[in-house]
Amino acid sequence: MPHAAASGRLLVTGIGELVTNDPAPDREGGPLGILRDAALVADDGVITWIGRSGDAPSLEATADSPHPHRIEVLDARGRAVIPGFVDSHTHLVFGGDRAEEFAARMAGRAYEAGGIRSTVAATREATDDELRARLAGFVRELHGQGTTTFEVKTGYGLSVVDEERLAQLAAEVTDEVTFLGAHVVPAEFTERAGGADGYVELVAGEMLQACKPHVRWVDAFCERGAFDAEQSRRVLEAGRAEGLGVRVHGNQLGEGDGVRLAVELDAASVDHCTYLSEADVAALAGSRTVATLLPGVEFSTRHPYPDARRLIDAGVTVALASDCNPGSSFTSSMPFCIALAVREMGMTPAEAVRAATAGGAAALRRTDVGVLRPGARADLALLDAPSHVHLAYRPGVPLVAETWKDGARVA
Structure with missing residues (x-):
């Protein structure tokens, strides 16, 4: 892509509602695959882990991380995160x-x-x-x-x-x-x-x-x-x-x-x-x-x-x-x-x-975007709202607080 992936590790924690578009039996929302009280980890712009906040892996330096010195943490403070x-x-x-x-x-x-x-x-x-x-x-x-x-x-x-x-x-x-x-x-x-x-x-x-x-x-x-x-x-x-x-x-x-x-x-x-x-x-x-x-x-x-x-x-x-x-x-x-x-x-x-x-x-016949799961790109939007529903519920209100592409903040 013209935009280079971030080098290092990213932890997004404190997510009140995480829309993954990756449904599973333990997730809500049918096709949206919603996780509550969730966290997300990315390495070099690619998602490596998604789960409950309490189960998030340590972001200490690991031998398999090419950039162990750069670790960024984003606290969603109970807000919703959706795929970009x-x-x-x-x-x-x-x-x-x-x-x-x-x-x-x-x-x-x-x-x-x-x-x-x-x-x-x-x-x-x-x-x-x-x-x-x-x-x-x-x-x-x-x-x-x-x-x-x-x-x-x-x-x-x-x-x-x-x-x-x-x-x-x-x-x-x-x-x-x-x-x-x-x-x-x-x-x-x-x-x-x-x-x-x-x-x-x-x-x-x-x-x-x-x-x-x-x-x-x-x-x-x-x-x-x-x-x-x-x-x-x-x-x-x-x-x-x-x-x-x-x-x-x-x-x-x-x-x-x-x-x-x-x-x-x-x-x-x-x-x-x-x-x-x-x-x-x-x-x-x-x-x-x-x-x-x-x-x-x-x-x-x-x-x-x-x-x-x-x-x-x-x-x-x-x-x-x-x-x-x-x-x-x-x-x-x-x-x-x-x-x-x-x-x-x-x-x-x-x-x-x-x-x-x-x-x-x-x-676009893409499987690496539009979804938040291990192996996908760390492209996500943090909403100033507790739920994805607010995007329709509050029309005209600028609800996107931050946008991250390939693990790097772009807005």
Whole structure:
């Protein structure tokens, strides 16, 4: 990871409620695997022990510890500790903003995918240093709100040179970089004879080759106003042939082919899932593909919220993510998304917290984050609250007291 693990040993003690996402017969909360009066030990950024505070091992120097001289103790003082949030869908590298567009939507104008092009223009004009500084600010926001793992998409360059530089900048802050050249068709291609198909040829060819050294994933916006199923397939299959994992934007503005395509290609995640047919739900339930829900979008666009209850009851793995972007969801707050999911999408507080941690990890096909157990990364958030329930119970209140990533405090 771009962030190095802490060297030494860490003891977190006095935890009133420890959400592990690692259920066991002696733990409460079903899938949350809650321990009371708990403690946690990490060595060099990796968890080595979890249990009751009274059973915590001594942190004296040991022969097998490469850094026995550095020992840090954090007393939670009865507060809750949860896994660091895993935000599996963001668009953090961009120039400008679209505040006027937001104000117009709140006055009644409908949301359309084409607004992305105004951000493309501002991003192309921005320097690397300007984009890097803004990205660093967003990372501080994420850490300050308990997020320890996050994905970042390209998609606001839409030329070979600009998509490559966005991928490079994103890779400076996360390993979870997604190539989203197939975001929308840029203005210069709508005016050419080649049109959308000509742009898809560029994305699946030269643009992909330029970006692939810096990214782990390939994505496509399979939606009206963006790319149809066959255009999306061409890009996604080209990325998969180069060894990239597949992600899909789909079913945001209406029922469509996004979910079907994602399941067919064994995508790690299909994101939005606002409008789903019974066949879509059944396909997701029978697959490894995670349904990533983005309630900040519905808050910002006044579209109907996804029906998380329907998905969960069908056995679909659900993740929550911020979709932080300047057009349709300009929030970096996973606690806010949890509160929306509970209030508007039929999720319980426990389901929403799990979706924002273990669910996000599943959407990135990660087993080392989103969970607190031996062998996982020491990524955790200390809450100024006695329980995870307060994340939904006290919406808008900054409840994350400290954030630790790889055993080091980052906020």
